Amino acid sequence: MKKISILGSTGSIGTQTLDVISHYPEQFEVVALAGGHNVELLAEQVKRFRPSVVSVATQAAADQLIGRVPSGVKVLYGDEGLLETAAGNDADTVVTAVVGSQGLKPTLAAIEAGKQIGLANKETLITAGHLVTEACQRHGVELLPIDSEHSAIFQCLNGESSDRIHKITLTASGGSFRDRKREELAGVTVKEALNHPNWSMGAKITIDSATMVNKGLEVMEAHWLFGLSYDQIEVLIHPESIIHSFVEFVDHSIIAQLGLPDMRVPIQYALTYPDRMPTPTGRLRLAEVGKLQFRDMDFERYPCMRMAFESGRAGGSVPTVFNAANEIAVARFLQEDISFLQIEDIIETVLSKHQRVVAPTLEEITEIDAWARRTAGATL
Numbered sequence: 001m002k003k004i005s006i007l008g009s010t011g012s013i014g015t016q017t018l019d020v021i022s023h024y025p026e027q028f029e030v031v032a033l034a035g036g037h038n039v040e041l042l043a044e045q046v047k048r049f050r051p052s053v054v055s056v057a058t059q060a061a062a063d064q065l066i067g068r069v070p071s072g073v074k075v076l077y078g079d080e081g082l083l084e085t086a087a088g089n090d091a092d093t094v095v096t097a098v099v100g101s102q103g104l105k106p107t108l109a110a111i112e113a114g115k116q117i118g119l120a121n122k123e124t125l126i127t128a129g130h131l132v133t134e135a136c137q138r139h140g141v142e143l144l145p146i147d148s149e150h151s152a153i154f155q156c157l158n159g160e161s162s163d164r165i166h167k168i169t170l171t172a173s174g175g176s177f178r179d180r181k182r183e184e185l186a187g188v189t190v191k192e193a194l195n196h197p198n199w200s201m202g203a204k205i206t207i208d209s210a211t212m213v214n215k216g217l218e219v220m221e222a223h224w225l226f227g228l229s230y231d232q233i234e235v236l237i238h239p240e241s242i243i244h245s246f247v248e249f250v251d252h253s254i255i256a257q258l259g260l261p262d263m264r265v266p267i268q269y270a271l272t273y274p275d276r277m278p279t280p281t282g283r284l285r286l287a288e289v290g291k292l293q294f295r296d297m298d299f300e301r302y303p304c305m306r307m308a309f310e311s312g313r314a315g316g317s318v319p320t321v322f323n324a325a326n327e328i329a330v331a332r333f334l335q336e337d338i339s340f341l342q343i344e345d346i347i348e349t350v351l352s353k354h355q356r357v358v359a360p361t362l363e364e365i366t367e368i369d370a371w372a373r374r375t376a377g378a379t380l
Contacts, residue, residue, distance in 0.1 A: 002271070003090055005032035005051075005115075007082065007106055008097035010041045012202045013120045013146065013263065017095050018045060020268045023280050028271065034085040034098070034106075037061055043068040053089060055081030082106045087113040093271065095146070096121040099204050100327050101320075101369055104128055108362075111135045118270040120146035122221045127320040128365050129224035143225060144270040149218055150225055151266030152244035152257035160255075162227060166248045170218055171238040173198045173261075174295075175210035178239060182301050188340045190333065198241040198261045207330045211343055216308020220319050223312055230313050235305065237295040242284065260284050304344050307351065317357040317368045324372035325350035338380060346379045 004021065008014045014035075021028045030049040035042035036057045046054050046069040054069065055076040056062050062077035069075065076084055086094055086106035094110040095118040096103050103121030108128075110117060112135065119125075125132055125143075136143060145151050149170045157165075176193050177185060196206045208214035219233050244266075246256035259265055262281040269276065299306040304326075311322040329346040332338045338346070350372055357364055 001029050002027060003029050003031045003092045004095065004271070005034075005085055005089060005091035005093070005110075006030065006095045006097060007034045007086055007103065008036070008095075008099065008121070009033040009045055010035040010038040011097055011099060012205070013097035013267065014095070015041075016263050017097065017118075017267050017271075018049065019280070020264050020271065021049070024277065027277075031091050032085045032089045034082050036098075039064045039068070046070070046073055053085060055085045079105070083109050086110040087115065091115060093118055093144075095267075095270075096124065097146070099123075099202060101127050101323060104132075104365075105362075108132065108135055111139055111141045114139050114141060117141060117143050118146050118267070119143045119150075120267075122147060122217045123323050125221045125224040126217050126323045127369065128360075128362065129220070129319075130359065131362060131365075133224055144273055145221075145225060146263075146266050146270050147218060147221070148241075148261070148263060148266045149245040150222060151269055153222065153226060153247060155257045155269070156245070156247040156255040157226070160247070160249070164249050164251075165226075165228065165232065166250050166252070167232050167234055168222060168226065168228065168245065168247050169234045169236050170215060170222060170245050171236050171241070171243055172212065172215045172297075173209065173241045174237045174239055175212065176206070177210050178237065185341055186339070190336060193333075193340060197239075203334060204327070204330055207333060207343075208326070210340070211326075212302035212305040213308065213326050213330075213343075213347075216305050216311075217323065219308055220312045230309060235297045237297060239293050239295075240289060242289060242292055258284060304347065307344070307347060311351065314356060315358075317360045317365065318351065318354065320360070320365055320368050321351055321354045321372040322347060324369045325376040328373050328376035332377070342380055346376050349379050350375045 006014050030051045032053045033051045034055040053074040059077050062075050066075050087109040093116040096107045097120040101123045104124045107124045193210050194206050241261040243256050248254045311318045325347045329343040
């Protein structure tokens with residue numbers, strides 16, 4: 001039986017991970033859960049899956065949770081609770097599904113403890129890819145991608161030699177506004193931006209999909225996961241989200257991974273790898289889909305994608321700034337403090353003020369991240 005710890009259990013990926021686990025109680029045991037502020041949902045998860053330890057964001061949330069979980073369950077909170085949930089137990093696999101750069105330190109702690117990582121927190125590699133990949137090599141830990149696109153590439157490369165890759169292509173749905181021209185984006189509402197046509201995701205990731213920041217972060221993540229140059233990574237808009245990504249080899253053969261847009265498939269593959277098991281998801285029937293569409297990436301329509309490639313190529317501390325500025329800009333948009341198009345203005349402004357550090361330490365990354373957040377909060 002494989003023992004699982006989930007960081008971010010009350011979010012979209014976390015709840016879907018638990019759904020997958022619920023179908024195979026004889027295969028998986030949940031030993032630790034970390035949620036945020038959703039005490040009610042976390043209490044339900046604890047009662048159902050009976051982990052030995054659970055963590056929440058604040059002491060106030062912990063005080064609320066203690067009286068709602070079975071006796072014997074250890075309740076923790078804050079950064080220390082997140083770290084213990086990640087590394088201070090006997091989990092075999094840690095699913096890192098927290099949103100944003102807060103996932104970096106617990107993921108590193110889990111790697112240092114020799115845990116297998118099911119990676120859904122892409123910001124971990126964006127902000128500190130050089131540190132994370134070095135730690136994985138040192139401890140013999142494999143990063144198993146949970147993002148549908150990276151899982152697709154990972155599956156396409158099974159049995160293949162990485163030095164025979166010509167290019168990989170990450171597909172993008174295009175987000176909530178994929179059929180709108182740029183001039184039609186002025187004044188769009190938060191509700192409109194959160195109405196994703198294909199995927200069920202959290203608010204932050206859904207906004208990132210609309211700006212194409214999410215795909216830009218995935219480009220940076222792919223660079224680290226697969227050891228590829230940015231010239232070997234392309235993005236193609238594919239509105240149906242049926243082809244999740246594909247690999248073109250040096251002989252121009254292309255291998256793609258297809259399926260209905262359901263995150264439980266890549267989640268389960270990360271949990272069962274290298275095995276495959278039946279899933280509770282629907283089957284893809286291509287005759288019912290009828291046709292698939294593709295569009296070239298337009299860097300003028302999606303300037304955040306341009307900035308993502310530029311940040312990735314610059315390397316060092318620049319991706320950290322890109323990510324942190326975006327997190328604050330998205331939070332401000334969700335709070336209706338700024339307009340949708342001002343998200344990209346804030347990112348570009350903060351990037352223009354940053355002096356790149358070539359190989360930042362963890363402490364420097366933390367300082368740069370904090371600076372970028374302060375600057376993004378004060379911009380416009």
